[in-house]
Amino acid sequence: MRSMTCRRLRIALLVLALPLVAGACAAPVGAVRVDAQIVQRELTGNVLNTGELSRSTRNVLFFHGLSERFDEDSEAALDTMRKNIVAGLTGRDVFPAAAELSFFHAEASGKRSYYLAAAVYAWIFLFPDGGASLPDPLDPRLRMAADLYNRGIALGLASPDKTVMEMRAGTYELPWGELDVAFDKDRLRWASRDLIDFVPIAELKVSGLQVRIRRPGIGAALAAGMVPITEDQQVRDIIAPRIKVSATALMRIDDARKQLEGSRMRATLDLYPESETETVVIAGRTVPLEQEPTAALAWGLQESPVWERELKGFFGSVFQVGAKNQLVSLTPPRFGQIPVVFVHGTASSAGRWAEMINVLQADPAIRDHYDFWAFSYNSGSPIAYSAMILRDALTNAVRLLDPEGKDPGLKQMVVVGHSQGGLLTKMTAVHTGSRLYDAAFKKPIDQLNVSEETRDLVRKALFVEPLPFVKRVIFISTPHRGSFLAARDFVRSLLQRLVSTPARLVKGTAELLANREAFAAQGGNRLPTAVDNMSPRNPFVKTLSGIPIDSGVDAHSIIAVKGDGPVETGDDGVVKYESAHIEGVKSELVVRWEHSVQSQPEAIMEVRRILLQNVGAK
Known part of the structure; x- marks a missing residue:
């Protein structure tokens, strides 16, 4: 009886030990072959293109012991990170990470102060104070930081309904204080127009064009509308009234790393229409501006009546x-x-x-x-x-x-x-x-x-x-020598009934038709249309x-x-x-x-x- 009990005990212990043995056999670290595109997405993805944090930012969280804390209380983790920066306890790697983490939290919370924080951290990484060394041009975080800055200022300075970026001076909230933004309203002047309604191009999907031109750089790429400065502006120029202007907004933050130590920061907002310049000088460096002329062109055509006028411009009053x-x-x-x-x-x-x-x-x-x-x-x-x-x-x-x-x-x-x-x-x-x-x-013009x-x-x-x-x-x-389609009588006959005479020609048409004997050829009871002419x-x-x-x-x-x-x-x-x-x-x-x-x-x-x-x- 005792022997059977011992045997049963040994079997039970063996059953309990099997999962432990199996776990001991599995390698805790390893790698498997997958499609290279999967690995590439894992290495290059970030909050802007996947909605998830980049690998480099997750590494920084780990090194600073903030991974779990960020998941539990993002604002507390970001506050700790800033304090470590101010105390000089961090290296350069923290700035692109802080920018991405701030943007990630802004997206999750809807707090635009964190968009501006993302822009501040990104600016410090891109344009370090004084004689600090510049980022390696091959560092992939360089482009990510520029994009975070560009989107950060567009969203951080957005209108209450988030449809446009506001180009104005003002005081904006930061997670650790306030940001005073200066802006010269004269920067809104474009020829004889004032620029208005600055739509962020990052939010525009272009259709109908085979080529989308983007010049990567710094600043928020915008499509701007315009209004006349004076009512008689068309007397002085011929600028299309509904065109959208490709422009770039840039928020300069001088001595940003030093300013980060205080609770109040200062910045200057600038506006650069694409037609004026493609580059700016920042801290002695010539830097390209982010510009997307294709999207601005497409946005202007989207809101223009130009397409409606195609048939209206041919048939005239048929469409009223x-x-x-x-x-x-x-x-x-x-x-x-x-x-x-x-x-x-x-x-x-x-x-x-x-x-x-x-x-x-x-x-x-x-x-x-x-x-x-x-x-x-x-x-x-x-x-x-x-x-x-x-x-x-x-x-x-x-x-x-x-x-x-x-x-x-x-x-x-x-x-x-x-x-x-x-x-x-x-x-x-x-x-x-x-x-x-x-x-x-067939009569001289003076005899008409x-x-x-x-x-x-x-x-x-x-x-x-x-x-x-x-x-x-x-x-x-x-x-x-004409179009063979216009040669078809039924086509011309149909269009002749539909195409109307321009108002300026109505009186002249009646007078000329009263001179039918002067016509070189019989033309009926109307003047020829463009289709007739072709x-x-x-x-x-x-x-x-x-x-x-x-x-x-x-x-x-x-x-x-x-x-x-x-x-x-x-x-x-x-x-x-x-x-x-x-x-x-x-x-x-x-x-x-x-x-x-x-x-x-x-x-x-x-x-x-x-x-x-x-x-x-x-």
């Missing part, structure tokens, strides 16, 4: 809203800069140039020589009328911006036109004599029974001289195609051809190659694409090449 003829600059015009004017096509808008403008503006070699303008117009109007509006707009802009004629850049203008816009572009660079008029009328106002309108539209300041033109998918059989386009570009203007062609068949018999779905091709151009590039080729990389790079060649750059 006409498109406004408008020439605008995307930045304040700069002395000596050459304007590049983009002219959109039929049922289109200036927004269709976004991809090209996005890429070209990001290129310093282009940006240092050129300003970008855009012309919008009612693309259903007669082409000669729209071209007249373009010429008037360009002439008035040059007169407005350079009344004394001293700006050399304004004398070297480049005009780029897509589709119908290419025909408008051509009419800035030709001497027509009476040819266009003779194609429309119309008012002098209408006579002057006809003369300005059909008797064209090249603009003296236009020196280069670029045609993209331009129907010089029919290969139309006298206007047939005559214009035979007029050469003025000898003082260099011309270039970019022609789209679909598929991989012979170029000479190809088309882009709207315009045949034989219509887009003209003799006498300085260059011609064929791109295998459809009609809207202006957003394709080959077309953009060709425009870039032409612009660089224009200023003698390589």
Whole structure:
């Protein structure tokens, strides 16, 4: 009996010991092979891109014995860390960690004072006081610290509803005291505008553009709106009223490490529009500013009525809203800069140039020589009328911006036109004599029974001289000999019923129709629309195609051809190659694409090449 009891006891002890033995056999430390991307994410992840603390910051918590305390009471752990810094008990590694821990707690608690604390710690790491050594440029914490600083000031100085960053002087709470921020309100001035509504670009997801340009650096990248300083600002410039300005906010904290020892800190807030500078000097170092022009451009287009105007600008009163003829600059015009004017096509808008403008503006070699303008117009109007509006707009802009004629850049203008816009572009660079008029009328203009106002309108539209300041033109998918789509009678018939006459032409139309006997051809009871003008059989386009570009203007062609068949018999779905091709151009590039080729990389790079060649750059 006793023997059986002992046996049972031994079995029970063995059963109890098995887990201990098994545990002793398992290695407490080890490594297993996994996908390298998993390891990379573990090593490079941080609070900004994963929502979790980085490996380097967790290491610092461990070294300072604060891992558990931070989990239990984050604010107490951060207070201890700051006291250790002030007491000189820490090394440099603590600053990026303190920045990330502060940001992590700000995200969890919603306390914006910790966003500002993150910015302070990051600044100390990036720009140490006095002669302290700089961080190793290959240290990955350098970029993390810059991003924490950038986001820290954007969120720490955010409006109560957190939709915009506030650019103003004020006193802000810190976890250990207060931060006095100085700001010069004159920094809000941008040409004849005041900048407002500073949206952090880090919160903007861009769509519709293939390229997103980011210039990594220091500062909070912003997309700013603007308001006129005075009501008559358009009298003095042509800046687009709804454009969003790419700008960067920078909060300078001089002697930040020393200031950290007290309960009150001082900083200075600065604002830098992208058009003014790309770098700043901090503690004797030239540092790039964080800039994201693509997002600012996309944000401006998102809030603009430009897309709504595409069809409205073609059909006019069918939609109860006409498109406004408008020439605008995307930045304040700069002395000596050459304007590049983009002219959109039929049922289109200036927004269709976004991809090209996005890429070209990001290129310093282009940006240092050129300003970008855009012309919008009612693309259903007669082409000669729209071209007249373009010429008037360009002439008035040059007169407005350079009344004394001293700006050399304004004398070297480049005009780029897509589709119908290419025909408008051509009419800035030709001497027509009476040819266009003779194609429309068989009576001399002085014998028309119309008012002098209408006579002057006809003369300005059909008797064209090249603009003296236009020196280069670029045609993209331009129907010089018309579009085969416009040749289809049912298409023209439908659109003729829908396209309305611009108000400025209503009176003149009635007067001209009363002179039907003066018409060179029977035109019915209306003036031709742009679609009529682009029919290969139309006298206007047939005559214009035979007029050469003025000898003082260099011309270039970019022609789209679909598929991989012979170029000479190809088309882009709207315009045949034989219509887009003209003799006498300085260059011609064929791109295998459809009609809207202006957003394709080959077309953009060709425009870039032409612009660089224009200023003698390589």
